[in-house]
Amino acid sequence: MSILRRNLPGVLVMGIPVLWIALFMLLPYGIIVTYSFWLKKYPTFIPAFQFGNYITIFTDPQYVLVFLRTLKISILVSIASFLLAYPFAYWLVFRCRSAALRTWLYMAVIAPLWVSYLLRAYIWKTILGTEGVLNSFLMSIGLIDEPSSLFLYNQFAMVVTLTYIFIPFMVMPIYTALEKIPTNLTEASADLGMGPWRSFWHVTLPLSLPGVAAGFTLTFCLSFGDFIAPFLVGGPDGNLIANVIATQFGAALNWPLGSALAIVMLIVVLTIVSLSDRMERKGLSGGI
Amino acid sequence: MTTKKTMIGTLGILAMSTAPVLAEGTINVLTWEGYADPSFITQFEEQSGCSVNATYVGSNDDFAPKLMAGGGVYDLITPSIDTTKLMIDLDFVEPLDTAMIDGWNDIYPKFLALDGIQKDGAYYGMPYSWxxxxxxxxxxxxxxxxxxxxxxxxxxxxxxxxxxxxxxxxxxxxxxxxxxxxxxxxxxxxxxxxxxxxxxxxxxxxxxxxxxxxxxxxxxxxxxxxxxxxxxxxxxxxxxxxxxxxxxxxxxxEGWMDSWMVVKDTPNKECAYKFLNMQISELGQCGVANVNGYSAANATAAKNCMTPEQFTALHQDDPAYLDSLLIWxxxxxxxxxxxxxxxxxxxx
The missing domain is CATH 3.40.190.10 (Periplasmic binding protein-like II)
Incomplete structure (x- = not known):
């Protein structure tokens, strides 16, 4: 009794997170792993231990195809987010003179996160549609004569929408990384005769790499698991891996195959996270 | 003393707040939009004393996962004829006591002959709309x-x-x-x-x-x-x-036909059968025809409550049309x- 009472704070501090992890992470993952070895059998599926589901994933070309497409889209989203976010964050940290304006602009990037994801994806439909805002604008300035159907219901629309939705996750870590770089390092580099470009290449960029890696990881993983954008703005060639998993759990009633797909996806995401983690550490130890 | 009072008070509040859920007269239906439309469900609720909670599905693929997630939530479902058999085979639904459904014999024989709603000589689904x-x-x-x-x-x-x-x-x-x-x-x-x-x-x-x-x-x-x-x-x-x-x-x-099915071991059987009777009567049949524009499974009821134009437009008088469809x-x-x-x- 007294031992428990004495240790109670410790038990609580350690116990709650451990219980949380066990209940909400290890247990669900365990269930998914178990299902992934089961066997599909009408009307549902039966317990078994076999690797048929995994073999299907790697031998049936449809899964490999969707997997590669998801990889491509996620990488494109990460690159597009990076190309937009880095100059913006750089400007905010080093060039924006007014602190108020800086805070304001930073908040403007974060603010869309408070708007429903679904709504933001849906809005792109009205922008990119055949009779949408973009087409009306291009026609009004005389750039095109008739509405183009090239903007919506294809992979381009998915990359645009996902980039828009996930870009805050690229801006935030890069901004934080740039903010941490002492300005006297750039000054020292200039004193030693480096031009602004070379200072950027040799000082600022390497020091901000951990932020870039974090941004890439976040945007990549979020896009990799997305299934709303293909549904709303994707075309017939827009099926992503998460859509296939949803179909297996729903229409196909094949939870074992869906679980196996989820496990493969989890492994990919964990690999990326640990790679990026390693990069960040390297960046930190190598940088300073 | 005060603790006791507080406890009684709390219990009272708990009892009050849970009362509507536990009440005998509430049925939960998992169905398509329009199949429990206020335009005809309100009248049913007033006349029968049973209140209706509707949850809507977007596709036939939603029924199995929703029911698999655990029983006891829904009392009635309306899968289409390509999914009804799955519900029976999954043991999610129970046989219907057709004697307790008044309009049963007015349903198109073609629908009653379909395999998808029967097993071992018992009916599990009541044809509703098509x-x-x-x-x-x-x-x-x-x-x-x-x-x-x-x-x-x-x-x-x-x-x-x-x-x-x-x-x-x-x-x-x-x-x-x-x-x-x-x-x-x-x-x-x-x-x-x-x-x-x-x-x-x-x-x-x-x-x-x-x-x-x-x-x-x-x-x-x-x-x-x-x-x-x-x-x-x-x-x-x-x-x-x-x-x-x-x-x-x-x-x-292709043709489709939706049937009402009673979820196995529902505690609200009385209200469920009142609901089935209403849905196959003029109120339910014309209700769904007016809201969704679907044809009715009970030709007699349809004849009584539809205008002649609507009756023709929905092919209720046209057995050849129904025969031409490749029913799921x-x-x-x-x-x-x-x-x-x-x-x-x-x-x-």
Whole structure:
């Protein structure tokens, strides 16, 4: 009794997170792993231990195809987010003179996160549609004569929408990384005769790499698991891996195959996270 | 003393707040939008003393996962005739006491003869409404109206075609290939249908998955031809002043029929049967016909409550029309081959 009472704070501090992890992470993952070895059998599926589901994933070309497409889209989203976010964050940290304006602009990037994801994806439909805002604008300035159907219901629309939705996750870590770089390092580099470009290449960029890696990881993983954008703005060639998993759990009633797909996806995401983690550490130890 | 009082007070509040849920007269239905529309459910609630909570599904694929997640939530469901058998085989539903349903004998014999709603001589589903998976085109886009499934494979309509994101796409492609026994296709015929759909894919603007999505596609000028749930999307579009026409192609159309099923061991049997009786009566039959534009399964009730025009428009007086439809059938162990073929088309 007294031992428990004495240790109670410790038990609580350690116990709650451990219980949380066990209940909400290890247990669900365990269930998914178990299902992934089961066997599909009408009307549902039966317990078994076999690797048929995994073999299907790697031998049936449809899964490999969707997997590669998801990889491509996620990488494109990460690159597009990076190309937009880095100059913006750089400007905010080093060039924006007014602190108020800086805070304001930073908040403007974060603010869309408070708007429903679904709504933001849906809005792109009205922008990119055949009779949408973009087409009306291009026609009004005389750039095109008739509405183009090239903007919506294809992979381009998915990359645009996902980039828009996930870009805050690229801006935030890069901004934080740039903010941490002492300005006297750039000054020292200039004193030693480096031009602004070379200072950027040799000082600022390497020091901000951990932020870039974090941004890439976040945007990549979020896009990799997305299934709303293909549904709303994707075309017939827009099926992503998460859509296939949803179909297996729903229409196909094949939870074992869906679980196996989820496990493969989890492994990919964990690999990326640990790679990026390693990069960040390297960046930190190598940088300073 | 005070603790006791507080406790009693708390219990009282708890009892009050849980009371409506535990009340005998509440049934939870898992159904399609419109099937529990206030326009006729309110009257039922007042007359029967049973209140109705409706949860809506977006597709037939929602029933099994929702019921698998745990029982005791829903009392009644309305899967279509390709899914009813699955519900029976999954042991989610119980046999109906047809003697307790007044309008039972007025239901079209053709529906009562269907395998999908029976097992071992007992009925598990009460036919409710039906219709065709018709095809639809935008009036302005065609000088000569389309008449064949080949029009959904026309190069000049590239980027203006839509198809339902459902295994029924295989049925469509099979008929286009001339394979009319669409529910018993061989592996080769399914592969051929799959190939036809892959060939069609570059022409597709978007595979539609919900009724609202198809309406949006027509409204936004994205598509001009597609399949449709006859009566439903076309009336939604008419309300928006978009002029579309439904047609049954030369290659025929599938038919669907939805049935009410009672979830196994429901504690609300009394209200459930009151509800079934209402749905098969004039109130329910014309209720769904007016809200969704679907045809009624009880011809006698339909005759009494529909205007002659509506009766004709919904093909209630036209047994030949019903016979011409290829009514959905359960695919049982072939189900996986069909869905897998369709998934692999989408994966391309």
């Amino acid at each position: 219709g065709a998976i018709a095809f639809m085109y935008l009036d302005d886009a065609f000088e000569t109206p389309p008449t064949s499934l080949n029009d959904l494979w026309r190069e000049d309509l590239k980027g203006k075609i839509s198809l339902w994101d459902d295994k029924s796409a295989i049925y469509v492609a099979a008929r286009k290939n001339g394979d009319m026994d669409i529910y018993n296709l061989s592996d080769e015929q399914i592969a051929a249908a799959q190939a036809a759909l892959v060939e069609q894919k570059p022409l597709i603007r978007k595979y539609w998955s919900t009724a609202g999505e198809l309406v949006d596609l027509y409204k936004a000028g994205e598509v001009v031809i597609s399949n449709t749930w006859a009566g439903y999307q076309s009336s939604l579009l008419a309300a928006e002043d978009v002029k579309v026409t439904e047609f049954i192609p030369e290659e025929g159309a 059938q359960p695919l049982a162990d072939r189900f996986e081959v069909y869905t897998n073929a369709w998934n692999s088309v989408k994966a391309q």
